[in-house]
Amino acid sequence: MLRPDFIRDNKETILEGLKKRNINNPEILDLVISLDSKRKELQNESDQAQAFINSASKEIGALFKQGKREEAEGKRAAVGEKKTRIAELKTEAEEVRQKLEEALLNIPNVPHPSVPAGNTDEDNEVYQDWGKDFPKLHDGAQPHWELAKKYDIIDLELGVKLTGAGFPVYKGKGARLQRALISYFLDKANDAGYTEYIPPHMVNEASARGTGQLPDKEGQMYYVTEDDLYLIPTAEVPVTNIYRDVILDEKDFPVKMTGYTPCFRREAGSYGAHVRGLNRVHQFDKVEIVRIEHPEKSYAALDDMLAHVGGLLDELGLPYRILRLCGGDLGFTSALTFDFEVFSTAQERWLEVSSVSNFETFQSNRLKLRYRDANNKKHLAHTLNGSALALPRIVASIMENFQTPEGIVVPEALRPYCGFDIID
């Protein structure tokens, strides 16, 4: 969420930025500015009326003690009038506040200058290409959902029996590979200086609002009505909210956190060939990295995160490319996002395995996550996060790219974690 003051001071820049997202309704910015002015006006009048009541009340107390009843009664009447007026102002202010909130919720983050204009994923910029040959597969190579059956390591039908579509069951070496990847990713994050957390897998409404899942995206999350809790769609939600309502010192930067959690997504309305097998599921495992940074350092941090994620894929030996998302494809809350896609040779398509973003102050404004500078002034911090990495598509591409007639060869880096080097 952008701040009204920021909108007031940077209207033209914001409009330019929003054009890249194909949003061209300048009137919403003016609406915010005028509602915010109205809000201030109402608050001023209300505060002044309250100030009158406060001082009058003290006088009334004194007058009663002195036995000046009549004078006191007169003041009491005056206080009564002000109270009526305050009630009116409060009602009006609440209406204005709601309208303002609604308008602000409809304004996405301002894209970073480097974000290319564009409408769809077709317009994303290839930031770093694979540039080498893709693996050559043997005759009879299969997509991962076939391999899953062949080697009996992932059972999608069993998931349907237990829960429903999109809840895979990992079995035997499939389960062990899953566990190995989680440990491997966490170890790498720890080595890179990220503090590991195991957060709750459900969050309350305040947390869901803090990172921007609510309002608006409630359809994406599983909701436990009985207890008013949401199953997390990503570790980003609980981990970032650790710093909700926190004021940091400059010396606390950088804050680097990592966490593994299962992620739950309803993915309502997405079915079809592209979501086969592990390509899109309702529950999956992911290791997330989250950073809280000084505004001047956040883009260097983003680069560092790209290098970290790229390093994981290099070590696994998976062919990948990095995309800089265009304005139309950029998430609502993000200023700049890079997607990592791994090439799945048997499917002959790129699969998104990581999304690394700088939210600048868009989340921290919601979270009330600030820091104090050397002059003791408070400013919003920058938040960033990235998948490092999301498992299912990594598993799919390992299966597909490293299949041989003898079995699926486990990448070198994972072998110490798996305890086996081939799935056959």
Next chain:
RNA sequence: GGUGAGGUGGGUGAGUGGCUGAAACCACCGGUUUGCUAAAUCGGCGUACUCUGAAAGGGGUACCGCGGGUUCGAAUCCCGCCCUCACCGCCA
């Protein structure tokens, strides 16, 4: 699930209608003093919104779990909700 106790500033904890944005202590920051450290001593030390000012700063309002009510006036009285802790029951 049952019963009981309680939610006050970074922490402990006073405070039962006006003099309390809130004592005291601890922690923290700054000064003084002291071979160093420690101690002592003095001062400072919340957040949000807002007005004013070039700035430093100054003014107003709100906030003692959350929401509502009573009252000229509420941390203090009333109602609802949430949460925490303890014990019992159940249980990984």
